[in-house]
Amino acid sequence: MxxxxxxxxxxxxxxxxxxxxxxxxxxxxxxxxxxxxxxxxxxxxxxxxxxxxxxxxxxxxxxxxxxxxxxxxxxxxxxxxxxxxxxxLPRPDTPAGGAEEELRRRVAGVDIEDVLRFREVLETGAAGLCAAQGLTTEGARRLREALAATQDAPLSEYRRLDTLLHLTLAELSGSATLTAQYAAVRATVNDLLDCIPLLVRNLEHSQRQHAALVDAILERDAEAARELMREHCCGTAALLRGFLA
Missing domain, CATH: 1.10.10.10 (Winged helix-like DNA-binding domain superfamily/Winged helix DNA-binding domain)
Incomplete structure (x- = not known):
């Protein structure tokens, strides 16, 4: 696209x-x-x-x-x-040799805990806002399409399309400042994710969480949307802490 x-x-x-x-x-x-x-x-x-x-x-x-x-x-x-x-230019599916070392060097100075906490606050807030205020017909269509794209994604494209789903959700919150801040923190999160392997079992779990989250938002259940997003962020955080801390 x-x-x-x-x-x-x-x-x-x-x-x-x-x-x-x-x-x-x-x-x-x-x-x-x-x-x-x-x-x-x-x-x-x-x-x-x-x-x-x-x-x-x-x-x-x-x-x-x-x-x-x-x-x-x-x-x-x-x-x-x-x-x-x-x-x-397309990025390699997995970093190799010096590329992996370079990735780890790049994130060596990142305060992982600070990044993960800020991400959780922004994402939970965005999910709650989308559910509480409701989405337009166009907004609901965009969210469903972004979710469907992740479900059909090959492994090599999954992280990019996962990013687009989360950015779409942030943008649909209606707060330009929140969306800009999320774009910035997500770029750092993606650097961290590039340092760890893609785990099929984790991706399958993430997809179930995504589907439940989108359902909660479309049903305008703000409490459920916030809790589902918090749980989703905690899962990613656990993996990053396990591999990188």
Whole structure:
């Protein structure tokens, strides 16, 4: 799925006007976050340069400097021609050798407990808000579709589509600030998750939790939605603590 075909609304919390003094650095951070969250899948195209530059309030010269850094890091590639643009490069299914060491080095300074607590607060709050206020017909459709995508996902795509489900839920809460904060913390959570293996049994359990959570939200049972989300976050936290603490 390309941003033009459905995920563009989830780019909103990530792509924001940058501050004049740190245009390059903040633009780089935002596009890195898009890649790390999987908002644009491997093999698919980032939004056009003009759109990216306008949404972040930077010049196209600055944007091209940002994209050059990402290309040098092996995260994107530029393609010419009618169907050209900047494409996100697929990530390997599992880190190997130096890549795994690099991942662990990257998260070595992360306060895992702080990240996990903040994630739980944001996710539980978002689930409760969605259930308490109810979703529009369009919002309910988006949530069901995001859930269905995770249920049909191959292992190599599961974490990206799981991220999109949780980001959709945050966005449907109606709080732009909550959604932006969740996008930021989820990027760190994904770095942590990349350091541990995908466990089929855990994914099956997560899918049952997802389905029950979506049902509670659609039934407008805020208490059940909050409790189901809290339980779901605690399961992920237990795995991360077990592998990384």
């Amino acid at each position: 390309t941003p033009e075909s459905g995920n563009d609304d989830l780019l909103g919390p990530v792509l924001r006007q940058v501050r004049a003094g740190n245009g390059f650095e903040e633009a780089l951070q935002q596009i890195l976050r898009i890649v790390r969250l999987g908002l644009v899948a491997g093999g698919e195209r980032l939004p056009p340069e003009r759109e990216l530059a306008d949404r972040m309030g930077i010049s196209r010269v600055t944007l091209r400097e940002v994209l050059k850094v990402l290309q040098d890091q092996g995260l994107v590639e530029s393609r010419r021609g009618r169907y050209g643009g900047t494409f996100v």
